[in-house]
Amino acid sequence: MMRYDGKSVLITGAATGIGRATALAFAREGAKVMIGDYNDAAEDTVDAIKAEGGTAAFTPCDVSKRDDVDALVAAAVKQHGGLDAAFNNAGVFPPEQMFADFDEEAFDRTIAINLKGVFLCMKVQLPVMVKQGKGAIVNTSSVGGVIANPGMAPYIASKHGVLGLTRTAAIEYVKLGVRINAICPGFVRTPMTEPWFQREGFLEAFLPTSPIGRPANPEEMSGTVLHLCSDEASFTNGAVIIVDGGQTAI
Numbered sequence: 001m002m003r004y005d006g007k008s009v010l011i012t013g014a015a016t017g018i019g020r021a022t023a024l025a026f027a028r029e030g031a032k033v034m035i036g037d038y039n040d041a042a043e044d045t046v047d048a049i050k051a052e053g054g055t056a057a058f059t060p061c062d063v064s065k066r067d068d069v070d071a072l073v074a075a076a077v078k079q080h081g082g083l084d085a086a087f088n089n090a091g092v093f094p095p096e097q098m099f100a101d102f103d104e105e106a107f108d109r110t111i112a113i114n115l116k117g118v119f120l121c122m123k124v125q126l127p128v129m130v131k132q133g134k135g136a137i138v139n140t141s142s143v144g145g146v147i148a149n150p151g152m153a154p155y156i157a158s159k160h161g162v163l164g165l166t167r168t169a170a171i172e173y174v175k176l177g178v179r180i181n182a183i184c185p186g187f188v189r190t191p192m193t194e195p196w197f198q199r200e201g202f203l204e205a206f207l208p209t210s211p212i213g214r215p216a217n218p219e220e221m222s223g224t225v226l227h228l229c230s231d232e233a234s235f236t237n238g239a240v241i242i243v244d245g246g247q248t249a250i
């Protein structure tokens with residue numbers, strides 16, 4: 001018997017990076033995984049899960065669009081018989097600019113995906129979980145949800161906002177059977193951060209700020225998410241789990 005045998009798990013942003021690694025990890029523990037992503041490469045994640053004998057499906061979804069989110073949650077419920085857990089992870093990182101130079105379009109897009117996307121996902125997932133009388137949600141914030149970095153105003157604002165959404169929903173819904181928590185990844189090597197690795201001098205500047213002395217692999221985020229969605233975490237609610245190798249402990 002595996003931890004997620006037969007459980008229905010929804011993950012957004014699982015075409016690549018942290019979401020893809022976590023989708024594979026859930027499936028390896030028996031979950032039926034529904035992926036929502038606006039990138040059709042999510043089909044590759046589904047294929048990888050199926051190649052290992054797991055169960056997964058993909059619903060095209062832009063998390064900033066209500067109709068798409070409705071269709072995604074409905075597909076998980078219909079195809080996998082309910083919604084035991086959701087990992088609201090889709091996000092974007094806009095090109096860095098000084099605060100006053102940030103163009104409004106980039107600001108609006110970042111907030112629409114990173115913040116409103118999490119709001120819409122929870123708004124649609126919560127009634128389903130309340131009706132079931134149980135469920136667990138994990139939202140992806142960032143160390144940028146607890147500290148600031150220069151050049152990233154909308155990203156930092158969106159990730160601080162994710163913690164606000166998480167904590168508010170957590171205290172409203174826990175007595176209705178739904179636990180809601182957030183993870184704050186540190187620096188993880190994924191397609192989102194790959195351009196930074198190409199910048200001259202980036203690693204030399206980053207490494208001294210990292211007690212563990214390296215970036216994370218996406219797989220190193222998955223264990224925390226699987227724990228938070230499981231009964232092992234039955235008293236963990238409204239928590240913000242920082243997974244950063246000690247970066248913010250300095």
Ligand SMILES: NC(=O)c1ccc[n+]([C@@H]2O[C@H](COP(=O)([O-])OP(=O)(O)OC[C@H]3O[C@@H](n4cnc5c(N)ncnc54)[C@H](O)[C@@H]3O)[C@@H](O)[C@H]2O)c1
Binds near residue numbers: 090188190
């Ligand atoms: N990589 C890091 O260092 C790091 C650190 C802290 C937080 N995060 C957060 O982790 C999450 C995953 O990022 P990642 O590093 O794996 O990057 P990634 O670019 O590999 O993954 C992001 C995923 O989100 C999807 N996506 C983006 N916009 C979407 C939309 N509107 N609708 C649906 N899907 C959408 C992408 O297609 C992709 O599959 C993001 O929320 C990111 O902000 C990443």
